[in-house]
Amino acid sequence: MFVLVAMTAILLELFHHSRVSLARFGWGFLTSVAWNPVTREFGAASSIFGTIVSTVIALLLAIPLALVIAMFLVEVAHPRVARPVGYGIELLAAVPSIIYGMWGLFVLAPVLAEHVQPRLQAIVGGLPLFSGPPMGIGVFTAGIVLALMVLPFITAVMRDIFTLVPPVLKESGYGMGATTWEVTRKVTMRHGMRGMVGGVFLGLGRALGETMAVTFVIGNDHRIAASLFASGNTISSTLANEFTEASEPVYLSALVELGLILFVVTLLVQIAAQMWLRRLKRRLGADL
Amino acid sequence: MRRRPVWPRRLADAAVKAASVLAAALGLAMLAWILAVVLQRGASALNWRFITGMPVPPGAEGGGLANAIVGTFLVTLLACVIGVPIGMMAGVYLAEFGAGRTLAALVRFLVNVMIGVPSIIIGLFVYTIVVLPAGHFSGWAGGVALSLLILPVVARTTEDMLALVPNPLRESSLALGAPRWRTTLHIVFRAARSGLLTGVLLAVARISGETAPLLFTALNSPYWPRSLSGPTANLTVTIFNYAMSPYPNWQRAAWGASFLITLGVLALTVVSRALARERTR
Helix, strand or coil: CHHHHHHHHHHHHHHHHCHHHHHHHCCHHHHCCCEECCCCEECCHHHHHHHHHHHHHHHHHHHHHHHHHHHHHHHHCCHHHHHHHHHHHHHHHHCCHHHHHHHHHHHHHHHHHHHHHHHHHHHHCCCHHHCCCCCCCCHHHHHHHHHHHHHHHHHHHHHHHHHHCCHHHHHHHHHCCCCHHHHHHHHHHHHHHHHHHHHHHHHHHHHHHCCHHHHHHCECCCCCCCCCCCCECCHHHHHHHHHHHCCCHHHHHHHHHHHHHHHHHHHHHHHHHHHHHHHHHHHHCCCC | CCCCCCHHHHHHHHHHHHHHHHHHHHHHHHHHHHHHHHHHHHHHHCCHHHHHCCCCCCCCCCCCCHHHHHHHHHHHHHHHHHHHHHHHHHHHHHHHHCCCCHHHHHHHHHHHHHHCCCHHHHHHHHHHHHHHHHCCCCHHHHHHHHHHHHHHHHHHHHHHHHHCCCHHHHHHHHHCCCCHHHHHHHHHHHHCHHHHHHHHHHHHHHHHCCCHHHHCCCCCCCCCCCCCCCCCCCHHHHHHHHHHCCCHHHHHHHHHHHHHHHHHHHHHHHHHHHHHHHHHC
């Protein structure tokens, strides 16, 4: 009961408090790159852009990793090895996000700046995607940290799917002389594609709203840069950084509207993921 | 018909298998790397003064975070006091009384969605309903924000755990003439006790490392948390503030605080997992 009330209340409250900014900027808020507390010009475009880019990087890295890790845990490794390894991967989800932030800022960022980013530039140099000084902090780093954070969630769903595929199907594959990878690709993945999509959606929801780790490593700069090595910001990092400084009503309202956008988007993602997984559950008759 | 050679398929298989081993190793290595860094840098910041002393200004030596440790403890406790009973009631409703009702299905759906709502949004929400009307940041607001985070988690684990209690147990209690509430409270709860405890522990582990919802609610404070009606010191926001500062001794303190938080959260997680495994055995 209370949950119902709480969810509605969140939506109404955020809407209510962003009305100043809604009235002032209208739909242009979504596309404007301006962010100037002095002239009271605010737009969400750079935050939205940063959120999308860092999330895409995170998913691009995390999905294949999660897939092969799940395959390792279910098909390749001996159960005696798989259990502790699976436990370790799950523990990645238990590490608080601020710890990821500390690690990302003080440990990972210098490593990236000194070793990884210059090499990437040397290999694919010239592409605007990897241009600019390798500072270590930026959208790229944020994506890596996010990938590590959503990895356990996606892996968990994938692992369930691997174990849910009827053994008969897999055995017929092996009986035909298929290799493990072929069975995975042509039997398991085809059978469990919908479930995997659901798992990716769960990871997506996590990555979109993640705050602290991203705030530490993304650089917090209101701009849209072509390079992945440039600093940027996300909706949640903007909120975390500027909320306590916002003194003007318009400023505050603009920040709340950012929150509203994030809330609505994650809500949609969550609802889509839940409906998707529920439909799937009914079809497979098993608990995901 | 031309025979396709076998070796490319074998090669692809071996490559993917190798990749899967590498990926798993990579995941574990990252975990080990993070933990090692936190342990190493945190342990060097840690000493008796760190746990019992008060914060010092940048540049000064020594000092501790006793206020933040106590503050985190108080705010988490408050969140449990508010969130656990409500969450449990919601879980009981879903498992015992709501079977087959549309309302229950809706609530269950929203519980799942609410688990996925970013914690910073919860913080924002509590800011608008508690901090703005009150006119200042407070530990109470921090507790309320964390309780909203813990609530859906507790509700879901409660429902799951109660669903594991065999039905004949309920039926025998009802057959003896016990009313429904009594059956739930004295029979079902007792049977599911350790499972419920596990759920609560996991939920506590989840919120005690949270930072984002506290930024706008409890804020932070360099003083002893005398009452929860003012800004309240807590470990996670302290880490954020100290880590972003340019002062080496503050950054060192941030590592020390990270060490404490990580240790606490991981210990809670591991203990509750061990409890859960014992149950299923």
